Amino acid sequence: MKKICVLGVTGSIGQQTVDVVRHHRDEFEIVAMSAGKNIDLLEKIMTVIHAKHICVQKQEDMEYLQRKYKDVHFYCGQDGLIQIATLPQIDIVLNAIVGFAGLVPTMKAIQAHKDIALANKETLVVAGHLIIPLVKENNVQLLPVDSEHSAIFQSLNGEYHGEIRKIILTASGGSFRDKSRSELEHVSVEDALKHPNWSMGAKITIDSATLFNKGLEVMEAKWLFDVDYDDIEVLIHPESIIHSMVEYQDTAIIAQLGTPDMRLPIQYALTYPHRLPLLGGKHLSLSDIGTLHFEKPDFHRFHALALAYEAGRKGGSMPCVLNGANEQANALFLSKKIAFLDIEKYVEETMRAHHWVDHPTLEQLIEIDQWARNFVRERVGEI
Numbered sequence: 404m405k406k407i408c409v410l411g412v413t414g415s416i417g418q419q420t421v422d423v424v425r426h427h428r429d430e431f432e433i434v435a436m437s438a439g440k441n442i443d444l445l446e447k448i449m450t451v452i453h454a455k456h457i458c459v460q461k462q463e464d465m466e467y468l469q470r471k472y473k474d475v476h477f478y479c480g481q482d483g484l485i486q487i488a489t490l491p492q493i494d495i496v497l498n499a500i501v502g503f504a505g506l507v508p509t510m511k512a513i514q515a516h517k518d519i520a521l522a523n524k525e526t527l528v529v530a531g532h533l534i535i536p537l538v539k540e541n542n543v544q545l546l547p548v549d550s551e552h553s554a555i556f557q558s559l560n561g562e563y564h565g566e567i568r569k570i571i572l573t574a575s576g577g578s579f580r581d582k583s584r585s586e587l588e589h590v591s592v593e594d595a596l597k598h599p600n601w602s603m604g605a606k607i608t609i610d611s612a613t614l615f616n617k618g619l620e621v622m623e624a625k626w627l628f629d630v631d632y633d634d635i636e637v638l639i640h641p642e643s644i645i646h647s648m649v650e651y652q653d654t655a656i657i658a659q660l661g662t663p664d665m666r667l668p669i670q671y672a673l674t675y676p677h678r679l680p681l682l683g684g685k686h687l688s689l690s691d692i693g694t695l696h697f698e699k700p701d702f703h704r705f706h707a708l709a710l711a712y713e714a715g716r717k718g719g720s721m722p723c724v725l726n727g728a729n730e731q732a733n734a735l736f737l738s739k740k741i742a743f744l745d746i747e748k749y750v751e752e753t754m755r756a757h758h759w760v761d762h763p764t765l766e767q768l769i770e771i772d773q774w775a776r777n778f779v780r781e782r783v784g785e786i
Contacts, residue, residue: 595736
């Protein structure tokens with residue numbers, strides 16, 4: 404039985420991981436998990452997942468839970484995340500934390516020789532130059548959980564890396580894919596959170612609407628699959644049926660298709676190289692769908708995607724700056740303090756103001772991330 408630590412169990416990916424494990428109790432056991440501030444939901448999850456090691460964000464929440472659940476070991480903060488991710492009995496850490504906060508626990512888990520199922524794309528976006536050598540040094544598996552990267556991973560099975568011509572990442576286009584830039588000037592938070600295909604957390608849904616999410620996935624793909632940015636193409640695919648594909652030198656294109664259901668890539672990361680039935684999964688009927696659509700993204704309309712390619716090609720500290728500025732601007736938009744198009748505006752301003760570092764250490768990345776967030780807050784007048 405595979406023993407799992409789930410970081411971010413109360414988020415969208417975390418909850419769907421719980422669903423996968425519940426349906427395959429003879430294959431998996433969640434022995435450790437973390438939550439942020441949603442203690443009510445955590446307690447509901449605890450009624451079906453009897454993990455003995457649980458980390459929460461706040462000291463007062465930990466103390467409340469300790470008084471109530473005497474047979475569980477509770478932990479707090481980032482130190483707690485590291486403790487549960489490196490427990491001796493853990494086989495694989497599924498990191499579903501959103502944002503930069505997932506980086507250090509991932510690194511520590513790798514150093515503790517744990518396999519990683521990675522839904523926290525920021526880990527590779529910000530520190531791919533540190534993570535990939537660490538994975539090789541510790542001889543662990545780094546398995547993608549994002550639907551697009553899982554699709555690429557599956558499309559590469561049995562093939563030779565040197566024969567790849569390009570990777571094609573598909574994108575739904577998000578909540579506003581049919582709107583012009585002028586129409587985006589006054590869109591609301593509520594409208595931005597209405598994703599047409601996927602059920603995701605608020606931060607990622609907004610990133611999908613700006614296409615920053617796809618830009619982060621481009622940078623993640625560069626590290627996961629060791630390809631150049633010139634060999635990563637993005638296609639808008641409104642139906643979200645083809646989750647991504649790989650074109651080879653002989654013109655063959657291999658794709659992974661399926662109905663939009665994040666439980667599939669989650670389960671595949673946990674079962675790789677084998678497959679199990681996806682209980683409750685909806686089988687794809689191409690005859691019912693009839694037609695699939697594709698178009699190239701307009702980099703003027705989706706300026707966030709252009710910024711992500713720019714940051715990725717620059718490398719060094721620039722992806723960290725883009726990510727930190729975007730996380731802060733995204734949060735400010737969600738709290739209705741800036742407009743939708745201001746997100747990419749403040750990210751670009753932060754990138755232009757940054758003094759670039761070629762090969763940043765972890766300590767430098769932590770400082771740069773905080774600088775980027777503070778820069779955006781200062782520009783908005785929040786500091």
